[in-house]
Structure formats: C-alpha cells, structure tokens
Amino acid sequence: MTMAQNPSEQAKKFIDASLKGSSRPPSKAAYSRAIKLARLAIEELTLVATRVRR
Numbered sequence: 001m002t003m004a005q006n007p008s009e010q011a012k013k014f015i016d017a018s019l020k021g022s023s024r025p026p027s028k029a030a031y032s033r034a035i036k037l038a039r040l041a042i043e044e045l046t047l048v049a050t051r052v053r054r
Helices: 007-019 028-053
Strands: none
Touching: 007 028
C-alpha cells in the first residue's frame, strides 16, 4: 500500500474525479468543505494504516 504524500493534493484529485460528469460545478464553499473533509479522512486513514503496520 502506498501512503499519500500530500493529503491536500490527494483530496483535490479525489473530489475533482468525483465531480466529472456532473451537470453543474459546486459552489466554492461546498468545494472547500469537500476538500477539507477529504483531507481529514485521508490523514486519519494514513494514521490508522501506520498503526496497523506496527
């Protein structure tokens, strides 16, 4: 398993990929919230994966 090097960049890629094909782009506020939540999730998953490896 490869760990995310930059959670913010990984979050942006994830959100952008999930929005492909949508008829209308989200508002700036919704996009920012989604990035923040995805970044937090990636950071938490990385922490859990690190603990499991030990």
